[in-house]
Amino acid sequence: MPRVLISDQLSPAAVEIFRQRGVEADVKIGLTKDELLKIIGDYDGLAIRSATKADKDVLAAGKRLKVIGRAGIGVDNVDIPSATARGVVVMNTPFGNSITTAEHAIAMMFALARQLPAADVSTQAGKWEKNRFMGVELFAKTLGLIGCGNIGSLVAERAIGLKMKVVAFDPFLSPERAVELGVEKVELDELLARADVITLHTPLTDKTRNILSAEALGKAKKGVLIINCARGGLVDEEALRAGLDSGHIGGAGFDVFVTEPAKENPLFGAENFVATPHLGASTLEAQENVALQVAEQISDYLLTGAVSNALNSPSITADEAPKLKPFVALAEKLGAFAGQMVDPGLKAIEVAYIGEVAKLNVKPMTAAALAGVLRPMLAEINMVSAPAVAKERGVTVQESKQELSPVYDSLMRITITSDAGEKSYAGAVIGGVPRIIEVKGMELDAPFSPAMLYVNNLDKPGFIGALGMMLGESGVNIATFNLGRVSAGDDAIALVGIDQMLSEPVLAKIQALPHVKEVRVLGF
Numbered sequence: 001m002p003r004v005l006i007s008d009q010l011s012p013a014a015v016e017i018f019r020q021r022g023v024e025a026d027v028k029i030g031l032t033k034d035e036l037l038k039i040i041g042d043y044d045g046l047a048i049r050s051a052t053k054a055d056k057d058v059l060a061a062g063k064r065l066k067v068i069g070r071a072g073i074g075v076d077n078v079d080i081p082s083a084t085a086r087g088v089v090v091m092n093t094p095f096g097n098s099i100t101t102a103e104h105a106i107a108m109m110f111a112l113a114r115q116l117p118a119a120d121v122s123t124q125a126g127k128w129e130k131n132r133f134m135g136v137e138l139f140a141k142t143l144g145l146i147g148c149g150n151i152g153s154l155v156a157e158r159a160i161g162l163k164m165k166v167v168a169f170d171p172f173l174s175p176e177r178a179v180e181l182g183v184e185k186v187e188l189d190e191l192l193a194r195a196d197v198i199t200l201h202t203p204l205t206d207k208t209r210n211i212l213s214a215e216a217l218g219k220a221k222k223g224v225l226i227i228n229c230a231r232g233g234l235v236d237e238e239a240l241r242a243g244l245d246s247g248h249i250g251g252a253g254f255d256v257f258v259t260e261p262a263k264e265n266p267l268f269g270a271e272n273f274v275a276t277p278h279l280g281a282s283t284l285e286a287q288e289n290v291a292l293q294v295a296e297q298i299s300d301y302l303l304t305g306a307v308s309n310a311l312n313s314p315s316i317t318a319d320e321a322p323k324l325k326p327f328v329a330l331a332e333k334l335g336a337f338a339g340q341m342v343d344p345g346l347k348a349i350e351v352a353y354i355g356e357v358a359k360l361n362v363k364p365m366t367a368a369a370l371a372g373v374l375r376p377m378l379a380e381i382n383m384v385s386a387p388a389v390a391k392e393r394g395v396t397v398q399e400s401k402q403e404l405s406p407v408y409d410s411l412m413r414i415t416i417t418s419d420a421g422e423k424s425y426a427g428a429v430i431g432g433v434p435r436i437i438e439v440k441g442m443e444l445d446a447p448f449s450p451a452m453l454y455v456n457n458l459d460k461p462g463f464i465g466a467l468g469m470m471l472g473e474s475g476v477n478i479a480t481f482n483l484g485r486v487s488a489g490d491d492a493i494a495l496v497g498i499d500q501m502l503s504e505p506v507l508a509k510i511q512a513l514p515h516v517k518e519v520r521v522l523g524f
């Protein structure tokens, strides 16, 4: 009988599902890291929320571990590269707590607008300070959404129900989806200038970290209310504290913090600051949803090998697995290449299957390709959620199949249509390993290196030498170097596998080389 450790507070519904399915489940909450390291080797599965840190040590100690199931959305507490390297599937439950979290953001908005927590403390202290607590109406005010994905959209619907005007900053929100939701798509500066209330609903990425910096907060309207029920680190906490102290910021409601659990925080004690201890997903309904779902998913995987909602593995049945695996890996990598090259205004994604691959069930490959394309822009997207997310955002997805392939046994081509036009990328599995074989119509043959430099240039004598020299002088070691071009002297591409990430100044120098049209750094 497989054994699962439940190491965070999950609804008892999970234990019941494991029992019904014939999986032994032990509940041990609040373990120290040492305690977890001692026992994790006895388990095939680990069911968690956000408290357990499944880091590389835990994964290394989990010799029997096959699956980690996160009853919730964020997997910041799981070292996914380590899990992948050890063949441990990491699953989440992407939609089970979204409504609950959207409701928490709305609750924060009311708490701030009417200073409910402070008024409660004062009233229960017998003070009856009727003249101290002057609120603001939300009716006809402007709500600024930073991030209009799953939870952001639910917040928008609710705010519109309150007769608020909603403006949204989300580079990935299509104009059609904005119209459908009834929100106005704006740039960040415009949102800052217009919003009476700002609520954040993005993942924490390099682009969103401190998206509300001191400078951004300075551009916000005087008296603005700021709500963060997404991830700590999206707002500069010190700068927000200064804004609250000066009165420029009218109030802030935070469920998430840079350091959690937050014993001390620069925001604690500020005027009209409301805090909750990461309770966004804490309702009976959401906890039952995510616990049931995670227990089903873990049991399915351990008992039948079926994978669903996995962040690091394709969703495929046990029968299909061996044949599909290398092509799913190719689809995901090719998608990730296309996703990192995508221009604003993504409209359509087409995946063409040519040769032997066209005879297989291509759905998991298309889902993997979509997840790859969308991942640079979305939180924890996976093969299961990617098709639904693409549809919801009005991105057209098409598949085509052609069983005859002139050169390669199997070839996969992804074509992306955006406001800037069409761009396509093709790949093949060679010796069991995914390779990129065509970029924007130019043939080449390159591996997907962990870090890659993409240079689009004019094919001129001396260019490759100059590029190599520039990288060498900057201390960047070249692992692989592959070239493609339309014809002599015409449009050309260099794909360079590099051992070190490039700094902005080095990138700028490469961009400034003669004949360079475009430079990007890609990661796989």
Ligand SMILES: NC(=O)c1ccc[n+]([C@@H]2O[C@H](COP(=O)([O-])OP(=O)(O)OC[C@H]3O[C@@H](n4cnc5c(N)ncnc54)[C@H](O)[C@@H]3O)[C@@H](O)[C@H]2O)c1
Binding pocket: 073, 074, 094, 097, 098, 101, 146, 147, 148, 149, 150, 151, 152, 169, 170, 171, 172, 173, 201, 202, 203, 204, 207, 208, 229, 230, 231, 255, 256, 278, 279, 280, 281, 282, 377, 378, 379, 380
């Ligand atoms: N407080 C809680 O308990 C709780 C509960 C659930 C989820 N969350 C968190 O809420 C966040 C949102 O979750 P979701 O399910 O809506 O995710 P999602 O992937 O559906 O939506 C994220 C949105 O952010 C947008 N985005 C990405 N980069 C952006 C940028 N630079 N600027 C503006 N927008 C950007 C994306 O386009 C996307 O629409 C996640 O961080 C998640 O972990 C918190």
Ligand SMILES: O=C(O)[C@H](O)COP(=O)(O)O
Binding pocket: 049, 050, 051, 071, 072, 073, 074, 075, 097, 278, 279, 280, 281, 282
């Ligand atoms: O990512 C999530 O699902 C939320 O942050 C909820 O986290 P929790 O399960 O620890 O409450």
